[in-house]
Amino acid sequence: MTDFKKAATGLLKVATMTADELASRKGEDDMFVKIKRNSERLSNCSGHDFEPQPDWRSKGWGMLDRTVHCRACGGDMKIGAAHDYLRGFAHGSGQDLKSITASIWPPES
Ligand SMILES: [Zn+2]
Numbered sequence: 001m002t003d004f005k006k007a008a009t010g011l012l013k014v015a016t017m018t019a020d021e022l023a024s025r026k027g028e029d030d031m032f033v034k035i036k037r038n039s040e041r042l043s044n045c046s047g048h049d050f051e052p053q054p055d056w057r058s059k060g061w062g063m064l065d066r067t068v069h070c071r072a073c074g075g076d077m078k079i080g081a082a083h084d085y086l087r088g089f090a091h092g093s094g095q096d097l098k099s100i101t102a103s104i105w106p107p108e109s
Pocket residue numbers: 041042045046047048049070071072073074075
């Protein structure tokens with residue numbers, strides 16, 4: 001097998017393993033295990049409850065790369081993805097997106 005094929009097969013194997021399966025081989029400190037654990041927490045959450053980030057304005061544009069923590073499942077989500085999630089939630093529930101996001105990222109007072 002070529003090295004590339006071997007690497008691709010290895011990656012596919014890792015991608016299809018559960019966090020527990022991968023952790024039994026690599027341990028909990030492995031980066032992919034941590035990503036999978038986070039992904040499983042987020043997927044199994046019955047409804048995200050994001051922790052407010054009142055200091056978000058001081059983060060500048062770098063905040064787009066940051067994550068927001070869910071108090072319900074303990075998962076961390078990229079802010080852009082969290083915003084999309086909240087948009088869908090607001091749409092589905094008929095709640096106002098602005099007031100939902102303002103409770104997490106408060107507007108300038
Ligand atoms: Zn959650």
